[in-house]
Amino acid sequence: MYNLTGNDTIEENEKRVGEAMKLTFIGAAHEVTGSCHFLQAVGKNILIDCGMEQGPDLYENPGLPIPESEIDYVFLTHAHIDHSGMLPALAKKGFRGQIFATFATADLCNIMLRDSAHIQEFEAEWRNRKGRRAGKPEYEPVYVMQDALDAIELLVPCQYGERITICDGIQIRFTDVGHLLGSASIEVWATEEGVTKKIVFSGDVGNLDQPIIKDPSYTETADYVVVESTYGNRIHSAEKPDYLGEFTRIIKETFDRGGNVVIPSFAVGRTQEMLYFIREIKEQGLLKEYQDFDVYLDSPLAIEATKVFTKNMRDCFDEEALALVNSGVNPLVFPGLHTSTTSDDSKMINFIEKPKVIISASGMCDAGRIRHHLKHNLWRPECTILFVGYQANGTLGRKLLEGEKNVKLFGEEIEVHARIESLHGVSGHADMNGLLKWIGGFRGHVERVFVVHGEDTVTEEFAQTVEEKFGYKTWAPFPCCEADLISNEIINEGVKVPVRPKKAAQRRADTAFDRLVEAGKRLLDIIYRNEGLSNKDKAKFESQINNLADKWEE
Numbered sequence: 001m002y003n004l005t006g007n008d009t010i011e012e013n014e015k016r017v018g019e020a021m022k023l024t025f026i027g028a029a030h031e032v033t034g035s036c037h038f039l040q041a042v043g044k045n046i047l048i049d050c051g052m053e054q055g056p057d058l059y060e061n062p063g064l065p066i067p068e069s070e071i072d073y074v075f076l077t078h079a080h081i082d083h084s085g086m087l088p089a090l091a092k093k094g095f096r097g098q099i100f101a102t103f104a105t106a107d108l109c110n111i112m113l114r115d116s117a118h119i120q121e122f123e124a125e126w127r128n129r130k131g132r133r134a135g136k137p138e139y140e141p142v143y144v145m146q147d148a149l150d151a152i153e154l155l156v157p158c159q160y161g162e163r164i165t166i167c168d169g170i171q172i173r174f175t176d177v178g179h180l181l182g183s184a185s186i187e188v189w190a191t192e193e194g195v196t197k198k199i200v201f202s203g204d205v206g207n208l209d210q211p212i213i214k215d216p217s218y219t220e221t222a223d224y225v226v227v228e229s230t231y232g233n234r235i236h237s238a239e240k241p242d243y244l245g246e247f248t249r250i251i252k253e254t255f256d257r258g259g260n261v262v263i264p265s266f267a268v269g270r271t272q273e274m275l276y277f278i279r280e281i282k283e284q285g286l287l288k289e290y291q292d293f294d295v296y297l298d299s300p301l302a303i304e305a306t307k308v309f310t311k312n313m314r315d316c317f318d319e320e321a322l323a324l325v326n327s328g329v330n331p332l333v334f335p336g337l338h339t340s341t342t343s344d345d346s347k348m349i350n351f352i353e354k355p356k357v358i359i360s361a362s363g364m365c366d367a368g369r370i371r372h373h374l375k376h377n378l379w380r381p382e383c384t385i386l387f388v389g390y391q392a393n394g395t396l397g398r399k400l401l402e403g404e405k406n407v408k409l410f411g412e413e414i415e416v417h418a419r420i421e422s423l424h425g426v427s428g429h430a431d432m433n434g435l436l437k438w439i440g441g442f443r444g445h446v447e448r449v450f451v452v453h454g455e456d457t458v459t460e461e462f463a464q465t466v467e468e469k470f471g472y473k474t475w476a477p478f479p480c481c482e483a484d485l486i487s488n489e490i491i492n493e494g495v496k497v498p499v500r501p502k503k504a505a506q507r508r509a510d511t512a513f514d515r516l517v518e519a520g521k522r523l524l525d526i527i528y529r530n531e532g533l534s535n536k537d538k539a540k541f542e543s544q545i546n547n548l549a550d551k552w553e554e
């Protein structure tokens with residue numbers, strides 16, 4: 001904070017205060033993952049989310065402009081790894097401040113960050129086993145278990161709806177935004193020299209009518225809004241799928257054939273929805289001929305996550321689910337549900353002949369116990385593999401969905417004879433109309449809406465839509481973009497890797513090899529156009545290219 005003396009003119013005062021209240025966009029800027037925003041106010045350094053990038057990276061994220069040890073607080077919107085996954089890395093690099101999150105988010109982070117550390121350690125071990133044989137230098141994991149435990153120690157659980165004083169001049173409030181158990185949008189009040197600015201971070205805005213969790217709540221006032229735009233240019237189908245009916249049909253047809261239904265499911269969120277629906281199928285007697293059918297939940301993470309759901313029922317469940325709770329029913333539990341924590345329990349499932357439902361992770365079949373279940377069931381024509389979530393390009397799940405007839409599991413060729421089905425659940429994200437409705441919740445003037453967390457051009461498109469509909473100033477920031485929150489000026493537009501020239505993009509290369517050569521030329525083109533980068537960035541770019549080259553040279 002600046003000490004203002006009596007000699008300063010009003011303009012000088014404003015300028016100085018303005019310099020001290022600033023929002024910098026670090027991650028999920030013109031991208032969907034790696035959410036991270038950096039707020040500087042009242043002399044404090046605050047991060048809103050600290051997410052891991054997942055999937056393809058469009059724009060280079062610059063990292064924090066200050067050392068991690070100088071961050072005072074993190075305000076966390078929800079537990080998804082693309083919002084929370086770098087908290088252990090923050091702790092590893094010296095962050096010792098507090099991480100504020102809702103009770104359910106803190107509980108979920110407790111299991112998800114440990115799981116993420118396992119994955120990081122496992123990946124490093126795998127890379128090093130390969131690398132050592134090739135005489136390559138040791139690969140250091142992004143973080144290890146102790147870093148995750150250190151981060152978990154720093155979590156401060158908070159109630160929804162309470163205005164919490166963080167320090168002199170900073171207050172926050174969490175509002176349920178209906179995206180995941182514990183998910184919130186966060187209101188931040190920052191007061192400097194008698195001037196208060198209120199910044200509202202949407203987090204991921206939830207969809208309407210999701211099972212178990214509540215619909216999003218709206219926030220009424222803001223000077224600045226930072227809103228996600230994952231579905232900023234798309235509208236979910238208005239037709240409500242008959243989820244229960246479809247699910248029942250698939251189970252019945254499989255059991256009639258004498259097979260198992262194997263569900264690769266995301267451990268947190270989707271799995272609990274599956275349990276909720278199966279309980280309903282049993283409760284409503286929709287599968288009378290198999291009323292006592294068995295369901296095996298075979299994922300330690302999913303079992304832990306289900307416990308977190310149960311623990312936070314009163315705060316987080318919607319009316320329908322809460323009514324069940326109030327009548328003494330746990331909506332995620334039913335007769336015939338078996339959980340297996342040890343790997344021996346897991347293996348036993350394959351010796352049980354009676355047709356059953358097996359829910360296991362990972363949701364895209366790339367890791368975890370699901371791979372064992374696929375090995376035992378994929379070759380059997382009487383079985384069904386039921387996909388209930390998004391399958392990213394290149395994953396085993398996507399290959400199966402696209403009709404691959406032969407897959408490799410544990411070094412063994414497996415022929416695919418099982419039936420492949422998919423059940424599209426209710427998306428966890430609001431669509432364009434849902435996002436506009438959330439923004440429409442603000443009464444009075446909003447100085448500017450920043451659009452983040454969307455695909456490259458979608459952020460721009462959605463910003464345009466908001467401007468036209470509400471008349472608010474908008475901005476879709478690139479990484480490093482800095483905004484002065486006192487003067488409402490963009491003081492630095494940030495960095496964008498130059499986009500591919502149109503001509504090259506339009507040219508259709510004939511063969512896969514031609515396309516690869518084109519990609520190589522594009523890289524060289526980008527190198528030439530980045531001569532002006534700082535030496536630090538040049539070195540970073542160089543090391544990334546060399547990593548890529550090392551990977552393919554073998």
Ligand SMILES: [Zn+2]
Pocket residue numbers: 078080083179180204
């Ligand atoms: Zn999310």
